[in-house]
Amino acid sequence: SSAGSAPGAPGSGRRGALRFAGAALAVAVVVGGVSYLNSGSSGGAKKVGMSLSTLNNPFFVQMKEGAQAEAEKAGIDLTVTDAQNDASQQANQLQNFTSSGVSSIIVNPVDSDAVGPGVRSANQADIPVIAADRGVNKADTATLVASDNVAGGKLAADALADRLGGKGSIVILQGTAGTSASRERGAGFAEGLKAHPGIKVVAKQPADFDRTKGLDVMTNLIQSHPDITGVFAENDEMALGAVKALGGKAGKSVSVVGFDGTPDGLKAVGAGTLYASVAQQPSELGRIAVQNAVKAAKGDTVEKTVKVPVKVVTRENVADFS
CATH class of the missing domain: 3.40.50.2300 (Response regulator)
Structure with a gap:
């Protein structure tokens, strides 16, 4: 940075050593993280990605909370992203999850058609995808967890x-x-x-x-x-x-x-x-989605559709x- 010591200034050697130590630590963290992700793909679910259509709606906030509670209970590292009702943003989120090697992905589509290519990429990478609340068209999902x-x-x-x-x-x-x-x-x-x-x-x-x-x-x-x-x-x-x-x-x-x-x-x-x-x-939808994401990552059988009951209030x- 522009605020760093000039070469040869007092203390620059110490700072250089610290920077080197910091870089070595960063590499160790990355390597550790990669092996952690890899262990997730072989020994069952460790890391799950969840892309929600929006968090500007109380319904999806409750779904997120249910998912987080279940992930905590199961000892799963759950990353939740907000697509802000933007299909292209959701496509990027799915791509990031796929390339980071998560064990499984939960998606609540902004658009059931537009999400297809992102889900197909995950399919090709052998990452099971769980659809939550809304279905996915023209791609394979391990299960759809939705209200009836x-x-x-x-x-x-x-x-x-x-x-x-x-x-x-x-x-x-x-x-x-x-x-x-x-x-x-x-x-x-x-x-x-x-x-x-x-x-x-x-x-x-x-x-x-x-x-x-x-x-x-x-x-x-x-x-x-x-x-x-x-x-x-x-x-x-x-x-x-x-x-x-x-x-x-x-x-x-x-x-x-x-x-x-x-x-x-x-x-x-x-x-x-x-x-x-x-x-x-909604919190039940989130909870059941995580349960199915864990099962699918382990290679266990999951129902093609899980219908969560609704009631008139x-x-x-x-x-x-x-």
């Missing part, structure tokens, strides 16, 4: 139909296009609505699982559809954005159903502004969840 999103979508349709007495006009706030969670929840909801022909979907629009976008999209939808009586949002963050846009109508003339059972979502259910949320168990039973 289709069943959850059907439950949401039934809950909203019951609340509306089987008739009314509703809008749907969709999640990020290209995610299996959005596709499956939407499909389950559409399937569930078939039993309630008196309910008409007047608009569907993506708000990318984001609260602010949920607020913006809902504000626009209210202007073009002022007479709606219900909203289904494919996650709680968008549902809470919709509640804000609806103001005094939320929970009174318009019933909103969300999905996830996040702490903020459950609070809104308790307050009556959100009619219901289909509660997932309304004001009547919200105390059991919070």
Whole structure:
């Protein structure tokens, strides 16, 4: 650095020796680290990488916490990265995990298609990949640990139909296009609505699982559809954005159903502004993902799909969840 001693200045020899010792130590650490990683690939899981789509969402923060608790219990070195909802950033994270020789990788895709090449690279390096919450397209995963999103979508349709007495006009706030969670929840909801022909979907629009976008999209939808009586949002963050846009109508003339059972979502259910949320168990998803990552790294058999149950939470039973 520019602040270092000039050659031949008093103390420069000592500093040089210290620098050499520091460099030798760094090499030893790197060599030790490499042998530690290599021991992980032969003797079961030691080091696991986890790439989450975003940590700007309470659901994924809870998933991370569940994963960390399980890793600690199992004595696993878990590295968690945040892709910030950017598919190219996630691709880089997967590449880094693969080249650093982790025992297994857990990925919660930003986009189920875009993540394919990164997962295929891990496949080629014989690193098992666990998909969490969302599936991976055009690549092999050892297992998918996910909530039963289709069943959850059907439950949401039934809950909203019951609340509306089987008739009314509703809008749907969709999640990020290209995610299996959005596709499956939407499909389950559409399937569930078939039993309630008196309910008409007047608009569907993506708000990318984001609260602010949920607020913006809902504000626009209210202007073009002022007479709606219900909203289904494919996650709680968008549902809470919709509640804000609806103001005094939320929970009174318009019933909103969300999905996830996040702490903020459950609070809104308790307050009556959100009619219901289909509660997932994000920390359980994280925990089970790590368990499967450890098993897959050891070469043990894992189920191709692990479905974590979901439940409808309304004001009547919200105390059991919070």
